Amino acid sequence: MRDVIVVGAGPAGSRYARQAASDGHDVLVFEQGEIGEPLACSGHVSTDVLEFVPPEDRDQLHQNEIHGARFHLGGPDSRAYPFYKDAVISHVIDRVELDKVLARAASEAGAEVRDEHTVTDVEEREDCIVVTVSGPDGVETHRARMVAGCDGPQSRVRDAVSLPDPAELLHGVLGFDADSDDGDFVDVHLTVPRFFAWRIPRGDAGVEYGLAVPPGEAAGERFETFTDSYGVKTDRRCSGLIPIGSPESVTSDRAFLLGDAAAQTKPFTGGGIRYGMTAADHAAREIDPADPATLADYERAWRRDLGREIRLGTWVRRGYSLPRPIQRVGLGLFAGEIGVHMDEPSSLFSRAQLRALLSR
Template identity: 70%
Template sequence: MRDFVVVGAGPAGSRFARSAAEAGHDVLVLESGEIGRPLACSGHVSLDVWDFLPEGARDDLFQNDIYGARFHLGGADSEPHRFYKDEPVSNAIDRVGLDKTLAHCAEEAGAEVRDGYTVTAVDEKPGGVEVTASGPDGVETFEARMVGGADGPRSRVRDEVGLPEPEELLHGVLGFDFEPDHQDFVDVHLTVPRFFAWRIPRGDSGVEYGLAVRPGDDAPQRFDDLVADYDADIDKRCSGAIPIGPPERTVGKRSFLVGDAAAQTKPFTGGGILYGMRAADVAAREIDPRQPATLDDYERAWRDELRNDQRLGSLVRAGYSMPRPIQKAGMRAFSGEIAVHMDRPTSLFSKAQLRALLSWN
């Protein structure tokens, strides 16, 4: 019997598999398709991502340095409010390559990673779990002491073990123009109800356009309007769900959720790469596959890890829906040089950010 079967080889699943394998556990990872595909997630990340990757990975995955953002309250021609640093604050990266690299790290640590396996059933038993999946050789059942659901916002593991869903599932749309663009600012448009639209230059790899809306809104039309405003030619597009707001519980009797399945995401951007990997490390540290009670330790610990940033992130997101005069006043107050970390809203209250604010007056 294995210690863990992990369903999903995205950043959170592969990071957990690597950390758990390094701790001496027997780990099997099942991915439904080709690792990294289909692409349904932005490739704009904070510089912290390199801390989770092996030396030399940057040479393969890096696409562009980003120094700040231009926030618009209107379309592409509207006057922006600039937020910036004099050094890179984030990077555009090869998102598919990131998944492949993290899965390879898990394998090097001793985990077994299999793609082409679609999980169809999860059965929690007193002594372990049975995970049934359809793979290249037909239907197989895998036994383990615990199962980890890292299978995205519409998690099959979550449904099978009866855990609650995230508070929200937004509809996100991405599109890519492959014409090279080496600008060093992203564009953010607060023109989408309750969220925003974006444009991210990706160096030689082109430009990423995207937005997210609540269910029932016309995401395709809003996306078409966005790219038309920039007169962009979209060579490829994709879409997916973006979970916002963790469910009340993310662990079962012998199961746990990590990453998008647990809505371990930033409420103000929907990004979950770094939050999911941070939570994955917490899971590998706290969960003993022979002691089901340690699942509750993981539940408490990951919430402690992310709680403050997720709460403050929710307040930041609330600003997207403020009346336009309040938005304009806020933009004028905060635009300029910043000392804020894009993954940690708590840095809004750091000494460095306070000094930056005082320096503008």
Template identity: 30%
Template sequence: MNGTGTNSTNGTTHPVIVVGSGPTGLLLAGDLATAGVPVTLVEKRPHKTSNLSRAFVLHARTLEQLDARALADDLEAVGQPLDRLRLFGDLTVDLGTLPSRFNHLLVLAQYEVEKVLERRAVAAGVDFRHETEVTGLSQDADGVTVEVRGPQGAETLRAAYVVGADGMRSAVRDAIGLPFPGKSVIRSVVLADVRLAEEPETLLTVNTVGDAFAFLAPFGDGYYRVIGWNRARDVADSEPLDLAEVKEVTRAALGRDFGMYDARWMSRFHSDERQAPAYRVGRVFLAGDAAHVHTPAGGQGMNTGLQDAANLSWKLAQVVHGHASADLLDTYQAERHPVGKAVLRSSGGLVRLAMAKRPWELALRSTLTTVLGHVTPARRRMVGRLTGIGYRYPAPRGAHRLTGTRVPDVALTGGRLYEALRGGRFVLITPRAYDDQGARKDRLTVERWASDRRTTVLVRPDGYVAWAADAADDAQIEAALTANVG
């Protein structure tokens, strides 16, 4: 859907309102505020740290995005790296050969990520409004009217743009009338936070036997999160849950229950596969679980949402500041919707293969394990999708072959790329000196290759190639900067 106008704030009180203070909303709001866009973050929950994390993994591409915000090193110090990930049966993914500074996954609870992102958002000046619920939303050519109810009662806010990052039961998505098609694929999954008398041999413990699946991950505070599922026990989420049932499904899948005791929290939930047909309706956007939900297989949920935010934030900043037409915002749908669809497909496939029971399913799993174990291109493609580094975005017809691709953390004469990306700037990498004469100093960094590479590359703030040329003169570079940076 096409946007309207070039500089689209039009005097609205709140240029951007973000709804939802999970990882996706926090990253997005922090990016916007860092870029000088006033942003209000609305959250219906009280302001407190929740232990309801279902996410425990940061993948390489997400860590790269966090590195571009000077946050990755802090999280690496808290989490625990893992360079091998067992998916099912004999299929183990070796991450040590990833072409990334982060050739591992990082095991840590979602709330640790939220703490770091919240500190950044607060420092950048985000206006937080906790215990404030969206009760209505309407939009016109000039902006969005958001009705909320908070501690002081009902209120109406006016924004240029609104982003719904408010989870699977998104009030924003409902307000703009978007369906959320899909289905529940796993019912009666049990969750528990427990202490263990016996420490597991591996950092992440996961296995499937028959109808039973179990997963163990450490919080880092002496407790472990247990996720278990018994296909033969299909009950409602409201059915009471006790520690004996958690132990039973864990023993069935892992062979023992590790002496679980002292459960501080237990619950049931169901896992859905759903995706909104559009991530943008006029001036309203969806990101994270409000746009897509899928099974936890492969640990891609939080990662996909954070990468949604990284894709959308710089585009909103460009448009709000008048450096780009609102048509730029259409590329959010074009780039991220296919990724969300691919994640649904891959995570769902992993669950189905892990729980394979019929002879033809077992045969397929065996064949796939063999192929991925022995065919390097297939394994590389699978690992690229799982970790996020393998995705590329559509490029215009006739564009350079690098356009739309992720740029690794290449060496520059001034340091490394992901340090140069900090502050939400574009980075122009050239084989020779180029002087932008300070015209775009607030949103462009000019660097030179540390190697003898001859390609000129313009890197977007999210680390993907906006434009490239093998032999570019000053006029071509200036045209590319005008078209992309403004």
């Protein structure tokens, strides 16, 4: 019997597998397709994300460095409200390659990673978890002391063990233009309901365009309108669901959720790479697969670390839906050099941000 079966080899799943295997646990990872494919997530990440990547692999992920963001209340020709730092705020990385690098790190740490294996059933028993998998060699059944559900917004593990769903699922759409752009500002457009659209320069890799909207808001049509406003036709497109609002519990008797399956995401951007891997580290530290009682320690640890940021991020997101006159005043007051961290809304109240405001 394995110690832990990890369902999903995205950033959170691979990070947990790497840390747990490094601690001597017997870890088996299943990914339903090719690792990193299909792309369904932006490659714009905070500088902290690279700290989770083996140093020798960081350069191969690099596409561009970002110093700020221009906020718009209309299209590309509307007034821009710039927010920036002299230092690098964030990186643009090869998102597909990130998954591959992290999965390889998990394998090198001792976890067994199997792609092209689809988990079809998860049965929680008193003394173990039974996982049924369909792979190239047919149907397999595996037993483990615990299972980690790292299988995305529509988590099969979450459903199988009857854990609650995220508060909402947004529909995100991405498209790419091949023309190179090494600009150091992203553009954010507060022009879609309850969220935003974006343009991210990716250096020689081109430009990423995207948006996210609530269900029923015609994401595809809005995306076409958005890219038309920039005068581009994207040569490839992908879409996915973005979970917002973590449920009250992400653990059951022998299962725990990580990453998008647990909605460990930023409510104001939808990004969850850093939050998911941070939670994965808490899971690896706190959970003893032989002792189900330690699942409660994981619940407390990740919420103590990320809960405040998620709550504050919810308030930041509400600003996207304020009346236009209020948005103009707010953006006008705060535009300029900033001292905030893109993953930490609490940094809006930091000394660095106060110094930036007073220096204007």
